[in-house]
Amino acid sequence: xxxxxxxxxxxxxxxxxxxxxxxxxxxxxxxxxxxxxxxxxxxxxxxxxxxxxxxxxxxxxxxxxxxxxxxxxxxxxxxxxxxxxxxxxxxxxxxxxxxxxxxxxxxxxxxxxxxxxxxxxxxxxxxxxxxxxxxxxxxxxxxxxxxxxxxxxxxxxxxxxxxxxxxxxxxxxxxxxxxxxxxxxxxxxxxxxxxxxxxxxxxxxxxxxxxxxxxxxxxxxxxxxxxxxxxxxxxxxxxxxxxxxxxxxxxxxxxxxxxxxxxxxxxxxxxxxxxxxxxxxxxxxxxxxxxxxxxxxxxxxxxxxx
Amino acid sequence: xxxxxxxxxxxxxxxxxxxxxxxxxxxxxxxxxxxxxxxxxxxxxxxxxxxxxxxxxxxxxxxxxxxxxxxxxxxxxxxxxxxxxxxxxxxxxxxxxxxxxxxxxxxxxxxxxxxxxxxxxxxxxxxxxxxxxxxxxxxxxxxxxxxxxxxxxxxxxxxxxxxxxxxxxxxxxxxxxxxxxxxxxxxxxxxxxxxxxxxxxxxxxxxxxxxxxxxxxxxxxxxxxxxxxxxxxxxxxxxxxxxxxxxxxxxxxxxxxxxxxxxxxxxxxxxxxxxxxxxxxxxxxxxxxxxxxxxxxxxxxxxxxxxxxxxxxxxxxxx
Numbered sequence: 001x002x003x004x005x006x007x008x009x010x011x012x013x014x015x016x017x018x019x020x021x022x023x024x025x026x027x028x029x030x031x032x033x034x035x036x037x038x039x040x041x042x043x044x045x046x047x048x049x050x051x052x053x054x055x056x057x058x059x060x061x062x063x064x065x066x067x068x069x070x071x072x073x074x075x076x077x078x079x080x081x082x083x084x085x086x087x088x089x090x091x092x093x094x095x096x097x098x099x100x101x102x103x104x105x106x107x108x109x110x111x112x113x114x115x116x117x118x119x120x121x122x123x124x125x126x127x128x129x130x131x132x133x134x135x136x137x138x139x140x141x142x143x144x145x146x147x148x149x150x151x152x153x154x155x156x157x158x159x160x161x162x163x164x165x166x167x168x169x170x171x172x173x174x175x176x177x178x179x180x181x182x183x184x185x186x187x188x189x190x191x192x193x194x195x196x197x198x199x200x201x202x203x204x205x206x207x208x209x210x211x212x213x214x215x216x217x218x219x220x221x222x223x224x225x226x227x228x229x230x231x232x233x234x235x236x237x238x239x240x241x242x243x244x245x246x247x248x249x250x251x252x253x254x255x256x257x258x259x260x261x262x263x264x265x266x267x268x269x270x271x272x273x274x275x276x277x278x279x280x281x282x283x284x285x286x287x288x289x290x291x292x293x294x295x296x297x298x299x300x301x302x303x304x305x306x
Numbered sequence: 307x308x309x310x311x312x313x314x315x316x317x318x319x320x321x322x323x324x325x326x327x328x329x330x331x332x333x334x335x336x337x338x339x340x341x342x343x344x345x346x347x348x349x350x351x352x353x354x355x356x357x358x359x360x361x362x363x364x365x366x367x368x369x370x371x372x373x374x375x376x377x378x379x380x381x382x383x384x385x386x387x388x389x390x391x392x393x394x395x396x397x398x399x400x401x402x403x404x405x406x407x408x409x410x411x412x413x414x415x416x417x418x419x420x421x422x423x424x425x426x427x428x429x430x431x432x433x434x435x436x437x438x439x440x441x442x443x444x445x446x447x448x449x450x451x452x453x454x455x456x457x458x459x460x461x462x463x464x465x466x467x468x469x470x471x472x473x474x475x476x477x478x479x480x481x482x483x484x485x486x487x488x489x490x491x492x493x494x495x496x497x498x499x500x501x502x503x504x505x506x507x508x509x510x511x512x513x514x515x516x517x518x519x520x521x522x523x524x525x526x527x528x529x530x531x532x533x534x535x536x537x538x539x540x541x542x543x544x545x546x547x548x549x550x551x552x553x554x555x556x557x558x559x560x561x562x563x564x565x566x567x568x569x570x571x572x573x574x575x576x577x578x579x580x581x582x583x584x585x586x587x588x589x590x591x592x593x594x595x596x597x598x599x600x601x602x603x604x605x606x607x608x609x610x611x612x613x614x615x616x617x618x619x620x621x622x623x624x625x
């Protein structure tokens with residue numbers, strides 16, 4: 001409005017020495033024409049950083065160590081020996097038990113996310129070795145419907161646990177999830193009991209379970225297997241909690257303090273064992289696996305030896 | 307009695323009928339006839355409405371302020387109830403109650419969400435939304451029951467676990483996870499009854515059981531219709547529609563084999579005939595308890611595990 005009235009005024013008495021200015025928008029467009037994906041603004045320190053530099057650095061900000069999101073595949077390759085692992089239960093597909101439809105059909109959403117992530121659901125079950133010790137790792141993929149847990153995720157976790165029990169293999173999860181998936185309704189809720197029950201079987205068999213929490217781990221995932229680890233650790237600054245920030249703010253009618261529900265907050269309140277930098281994650285796992293190792297060198301002294 | 311929006315039509319009719327009632331003695335036969343006609347119409351309308359409730363209407367009934375709550379059922383069905391308090395760690399959460407009682411002369415452990423009547427009690431009971439200490443109290447009582455071989459009966463009626471700052475500080479997620487985990491392996495029979503709202507994780511934290519019963523107009527869902535509408539439709543007014551999409555009614559849950567039995571309510575909802583619903587619930591509890599008490603505990607535990615192990619629908623094409 002202001003601009004147009006200025007234009008009108010100008011046309012009423014155009015001054016001979018005033019050159020017609022180019023509209024400002026064109027200059028704006030020029031600025032936007034910088035190819036995307038080369039520079040990234042760090043969410044931690046707000047610096048603009050060359051993307052390749054981040055990628056070379058475990059997807060951490062080189063200035064402030066802010067942990068950028070990485071996908072499940074990349075995560076796994078950082079943990080396993082030489083980045084090598086085999087995936088299993090890869091073909092499992094979600095059905096649509098409720099015939100759910102919001103603004104889009106659930107089935108269409110599933111297809112859409114499958115094409116974005118190259119996965120069939122929000123989790124990858126894998127086996128491989130870490131420092132030559134066999135492990136099973138289930139890594140959740142946040143880009144697949146917010147890493148939400150429904151029938152397939154639950155079933156894959158339970159099968160991975162069954163594999164661990166059968167082969168006496170340590171079990172590791174990397175959680176990255178908003179919680180239970182609404183589109184499968186009550187079935188999603190039941191996965192919380194299903195996975196927690198399986199963790200019970202794992203404990204009974206005396207097999208260690210290491211739960212790694214990454215940004216974010218909330219809702220039905222944090223309120224089930226993710227919080228049941230023998231060892232629980234998290235990446236720095238990861239959002240971990242039960243209720244979402246907005247829900248809490250609406251309920252209590254005030255803004256939340258900074259750092260609320262972040263990994264550091266959970267550590268302070270005794271909810272997790274430690275916070276581990278992404279660069280140290282593999283080393284930490286090696287140390288832990290060494291501790292839990294069941295080989296003869298690591299067993300306690302025989303009872304009869306006095 | 308509080309009135310839901312779809313019940314307003316009866317109120318208008320009731321007023322008309324009551325006015326007629328006074329007139330009937332003054333004005334002879336034709337008014338009397340009209341009175342009978344109205345009364346018939348009212349009964350028909352009432353029955354028609356309650357026989358064809360929409361999922362949203364059931365949701366409203368499940369949250370009805372006059373609906374019987376856990377303590378109402380406990381006082382009607384059980385004897386010698388002694389309420390026990392506190393989690394021995396932090397506080398006593400009034401949103402969850404529990405204690406010892408007798409059913410047909412046998413000791414049982416009762417645990418349940420408790421909503422409040424009226425604003426004042428609702429504030430102290432936090433509208434039935436438990437904090438971690440509530441779940442930890444429940445777990446303490448379950449462990450107590452386990453040590454003395456008493457079956458556990460839980461009543462579920464909560465909008466959900468409380469989303470507050472203190473709740474997060476004290477580990478709401480861990481408290482829920484721990485309860486689910488422990489209930490899976492608790493070495494006594496567990497029966498759960500959804501008497502009102504079964505709100506997500508807060509409900510499941512008392513709801514892992516050998517037998518799950520539900521009242522006819524109760525609901526059980528992964529998320530409230532309002533919250534789901536706000537997230538997926540970006541419009542919380544779509545809640546009535548979403549209630550249908552979530553399949554949260556007792557009938558849907560029974561179809562999906564989540565619940566074992568639907569306890570039929572008197573027409574118009576449990577609050578319209580409390581004696582009747584309490585009587586029916588008592589009979590259902592006794593029947594199920596008798597059955598599962600006969601199952602050896604190891605077998606019961608493996609059945610319980612298998613029940614939850616089997617939940618979920620997926621396909622696995624081989625290539």
